[in-house]
Amino acid sequence: MLFRFGLDFTVPDKEGRPFTLTSLLGRYVVLYFYPRAGTPGCTQEARAFQELLPRFRALGAEVVGVSPDRPEALARFAHKHGLEFPLLSDGEGVLAQAYGVRAGRRLQRSTFLLDRAGVVRWAWRRVRVPGHAEEVLRTLEALAQADQAINGLIAARRAKRALRPDPLPPAAIERLVEAAHLAPSCFNNQPWRFVVAQGEKLAAVKNALPGGNYWALKSPAILAVASHPDLDCRLSDNRDYFLFDCGLAVGFLMVQATQMGLVAHPIAGYDPIAVKEALGIPKDYVLITLVVLGWPGDPAELSDKHREIELGPRVRKPLAAVLGWNSLPKEER
Numbered sequence: 001m002l003f004r005f006g007l008d009f010t011v012p013d014k015e016g017r018p019f020t021l022t023s024l025l026g027r028y029v030v031l032y033f034y035p036r037a038g039t040p041g042c043t044q045e046a047r048a049f050q051e052l053l054p055r056f057r058a059l060g061a062e063v064v065g066v067s068p069d070r071p072e073a074l075a076r077f078a079h080k081h082g083l084e085f086p087l088l089s090d091g092e093g094v095l096a097q098a099y100g101v102r103a104g105r106r107l108q109r110s111t112f113l114l115d116r117a118g119v120v121r122w123a124w125r126r127v128r129v130p131g132h133a134e135e136v137l138r139t140l141e142a143l144a145q146a147d148q149a150i151n152g153l154i155a156a157r158r159a160k161r162a163l164r165p166d167p168l169p170p171a172a173i174e175r176l177v178e179a180a181h182l183a184p185s186c187f188n189n190q191p192w193r194f195v196v197a198q199g200e201k202l203a204a205v206k207n208a209l210p211g212g213n214y215w216a217l218k219s220p221a222i223l224a225v226a227s228h229p230d231l232d233c234r235l236s237d238n239r240d241y242f243l244f245d246c247g248l249a250v251g252f253l254m255v256q257a258t259q260m261g262l263v264a265h266p267i268a269g270y271d272p273i274a275v276k277e278a279l280g281i282p283k284d285y286v287l288i289t290l291v292v293l294g295w296p297g298d299p300a301e302l303s304d305k306h307r308e309i310e311l312g313p314r315v316r317k318p319l320a321a322v323l324g325w326n327s328l329p330k331e332e333r
């Protein structure tokens, strides 16, 4: 069981004060469940975490112990063994329930490692105490290092062209649009409008593609992204934000598609008048892009040029061409 938002809880700490776990956002959290303060196993585990606490904290992590004990018992436990990390009193089993660490009336000794966004990234169940805190520390070290790399889904996304013509479940398309719809927008205007083209409408859209986009003919569903400047902020200096916000939404959609093993390839190459007509999109709307959806297919079916791109490395200008510190990058001036 790995789930998100593992910090949406408030439980009493050892002083009996409400401790809101979301206050730990931005730090890694080692959330460890133990059955009972003061017993030999729980004491050994707590002392091991305490001993390694400076190293956990140096990696930006907080250790948090959770048990069904009452706050007074936790206060005594912490005082006796010099425990400096928070101990939470989960008497009602709210956290134990949420993390699924209850085995009947017993609590299963378990540890969860949450990342800086509160997402559970690692879980240990039926923990054996000797060597456990060290293992958690090693896992955290590896995780913290991996989190400094480019996000895996962003790195994996490509504008792939080889498509398998298998149908796409409507629920998958809806999920993609749900992800897009979570994008930020100016004043939360949500200017994006999506039209899924399927069946006859899909055929009409495909008719509006130029020869260069031949590969999109295999797509089982194409998504039109349309908007109007009035649907979003219009500020001075020509800052109409509808295009920007729709771009963010499509960005989110592509990341979600990558996670779901799908291709979501935006294109500008189409006859906008024909597509608008086919999909009933008003003339004064901007048809910003078509997103070609589908399952990854066989690159052998692509043109030589496209196969080379499909199988080749990602092409980008050097970072210095697009990133300037305190002024525009020199090359672009």
Ligand SMILES: Cc1cc2nc3c(=O)[nH]c(=O)nc-3n(C[C@H](O)[C@H](O)[C@H](O)COP(=O)(O)O)c2cc1C
Binding pocket: 157, 158, 159, 160, 161, 212, 213, 266, 267, 268, 269, 270, 289, 314, 315
């Ligand atoms: C707005 C936009 C329009 C695009 N139009 C087309 C298109 O008409 N046909 C096509 O094959 N690829 C099109 N692409 C894909 C780009 O060529 C591709 O994203 C770029 O080469 C970078 O490759 P990558 O996405 O794999 O990193 C378009 C991409 C964007 C964002």
